[in-house]
Amino acid sequence: MKYIEPHAHMVSRVTDDYVKITTAGCQAICEPAFWAGFDRSSVQGFYDYFCQLTEHEPKRAGKFGLPHFCWLCINPKEAEDVKLAEEVIAIIPKFLDGPNVLGIGEIGLNKNSRNELKVLELHVDLAARHDQLILVHTPHLEDKLKGTRLIVDALKNDKRIRPERVIIDHVEEHTIKLVLDSGMWAGMTLYPESKCTPARAIDMAEMYGNERLWMNSACDWGVSDPLAVPKTALEMRRRGHSVESIEKLVLQNPGRFLSQCPKFKPG
Numbered sequence: 001m002k003y004i005e006p007h008a009h010m011v012s013r014v015t016d017d018y019v020k021i022t023t024a025g026c027q028a029i030c031e032p033a034f035w036a037g038f039d040r041s042s043v044q045g046f047y048d049y050f051c052q053l054t055e056h057e058p059k060r061a062g063k064f065g066l067p068h069f070c071w072l073c074i075n076p077k078e079a080e081d082v083k084l085a086e087e088v089i090a091i092i093p094k095f096l097d098g099p100n101v102l103g104i105g106e107i108g109l110n111k112n113s114r115n116e117l118k119v120l121e122l123h124v125d126l127a128a129r130h131d132q133l134i135l136v137h138t139p140h141l142e143d144k145l146k147g148t149r150l151i152v153d154a155l156k157n158d159k160r161i162r163p164e165r166v167i168i169d170h171v172e173e174h175t176i177k178l179v180l181d182s183g184m185w186a187g188m189t190l191y192p193e194s195k196c197t198p199a200r201a202i203d204m205a206e207m208y209g210n211e212r213l214w215m216n217s218a219c220d221w222g223v224s225d226p227l228a229v230p231k232t233a234l235e236m237r238r239r240g241h242s243v244e245s246i247e248k249l250v251l252q253n254p255g256r257f258l259s260q261c262p263k264f265k266p267g
């Protein structure tokens with residue numbers, strides 16, 4: 001089955017994962033900028049990371065015939081240092097014209113702090129000034145509902161932002177309606193241990209319909225599964241979903257959202 005992986009942190013994955021996902025039918029892979037598992041000590045660390053995302057990782061994916069795209073930002077976990085965040089945001093524009101850059105992400109909140117909110121607003125302004133798509137990370141566990149509300153409000157408050165050009169990722173049962181009602185897209189992250197299991201994701205798709213909705217593995221350096229999307233597609237088939245409705249969720253929907261950036265071309 002053909003599918004698009006709209007959220008994967010391939011710099012943390014081994015080459016065998018590229019073999020697995022291309023064998024499973026992946027047509028394109030998209031990599032948001034994120035927390036590397038440790039705090040970078042300077043803006044130079046981010047400069048090198050952005051070079052990795054825009055130059056080196058696309059070459060590695062290209063060896064498997066897989067188109068690689070990315071999103072750029074300073075992630076919320078490192079956004080507590082507003083001065084560093086301002087320095088990082090200042091170097092992003094020079095990367096935005098890169099052929100694989102889709103937009104600004106994954107921005108958002110982690111602990112819902114005042115500084116994180118300030119840096120979120122700086123990113124939203126950056127996206128608006130450069131007419132970029134936005135991909136948003138929402139906080140975990142008890143911070144998720146409040147954080148999602150704060151994020152949706154911040155995006156709505158900036159009248160330059162069109163909701164259909166924003167995807168709010170890591171939605172769960174208690175946040176998906178809030179996101180879809182705002183006119184933005186919702187992403188469901190399939191994790192073996194936290195976030196959302198395949199069964200819960202399929203339940204949500206059945207309850208809320210599969211418009212403005214996608215699924216991703218968000219595979220990274222932690223316990224995660226780069227094949228989570230095709231495995232969930234198989235589970236949908238077992239539950240009796242039609243091939244057409246599965247393809248809509250795993251291929252056409254991400255394609256429709258991402259193609260709002262003209263640079264996005266799946267394989």
Ligand SMILES: [Zn+2]
Pocket residue numbers: 007009032034106218
């Ligand atoms: Zn991520």
